[in-house]
Amino acid sequence: MNRKLKRSLWCWLALSPLVVAVLFPFAVMFFTSFKPANEVFVYPARWLPQHWRWENYVDMWQAANFGVALRNSIVISFLSTALALAVSLPAAYALARFPFRGRGAYRQFLLVTQMLSPILLVVGLFRLAAMIPYGDGNLVDSKLGVIVSYAAFNIAFAVWMLSSYFQTVPRDLEESAWLEGSSRTGAVFRVFLPLAIPAVVVTAIFTFISAWNEFAVVYTLIRSPENKTLTVQVTDMVAGKYTVEWELVMAATLAATLPVSVVFAWLQRYMVKGLALGAVK
Known part of the structure; x- marks a missing residue:
């Protein structure tokens, strides 16, 4: 056994408790989602279902x-x-490329805003949405209100992330494009942004996951069932129920995590590049 393989085995052995701890909730969700209702609460507890009930996912969907x-x-x-x-892209570019008075204070302000949880602002956000006219009513119970709210909460984080990455892109590359006759805007789109794609993808992943998992804002603003998101629908399967069908709840929870997992796995190569880019500073 060569040294590299031995080192890999030791690393996997050291990481195995963490892997088990991370995968354990998903294993519980997976096996519970295929159990009949009479096997969910049995004593002694059984890990695997005796009768695999694939119809749980059909029932959950409805x-x-x-x-x-x-x-x-x-x-x-x-x-x-x-x-x-x-x-965030133009704001982060300006923050990284153009020096101005108060730039350091502005960066600190962006960092401070991340210390506020959205749940602290839901009452004011609801009143603001109720005052803004939209269609025949207002932004309450509309997907547009939720989209704008999520974007507003994530802009500060995105600007902070992107500006840190943008500072690592050499200015000489843009100046070379200017000497070739390109305008500043053309240099940004043809030279700067292609180099910053890993950073943009990393920021997009974190922003997407934050919007996908958010609960407080959408629970406050959305009322009608046709506008609810997965976080609210899964919660409604448990909240206020006299009898909770846990096999359906586990099926819905597992299915709700799959889209984010697929997106994360598909874009992980860009994420690694982006994180490495941010480390070289």
Whole structure:
């Protein structure tokens, strides 16, 4: 056994408790989601279901209105991420490239805003949404209100992240493009942004996950079932119920984690590049 393989085995052995701790809740969700109702609470507890009930996912899809909630979560998360990046990219570029008075204080202000939880602002946010006209009513119980709210909460984080990454991109590359006759805007789109794609993807991943998992804002603003997201629909399967069908709750919870896991696994190569880029500073 060579030295490299031995070192890898020791590393995996050291990491095995952490791997078990991380995967244990997912294993519980997976096996519980396939159990019949009479096997969920049995004594002594059984790890594997005796009768695999695949129909739980069909029942969950109907009971939780899962298809509508999944669509709402995808639309709200993607649009709020796109809106946050559209505002954050020019702000982060200006913060990284143009010196101005108070820039350090502004960066500290962005960091301080991350110490405030959205749940502290939901009452004021609800009153603000109720005062803004939209369609035949206001922004309460509308996906637009949730999208704008999520984007607003994530802009400060996105600007902070992107500005740190943007400072690592050499200015000489843009200056070379200027000498070739390119405008500042052209240099940004043709030279700067392609080099910053890993950083943009990392920020987009964190912003998307934050919007996907958020609960307090959407629970406050959304009322109608056709506008609810997955976090609210899964909670409604438990809250206020005399009898909770835990096999359906576990099926819904497991299915709700899959889209984020797929996106994370698909974009992880950019995430590694982005984190490495931010470390070289």
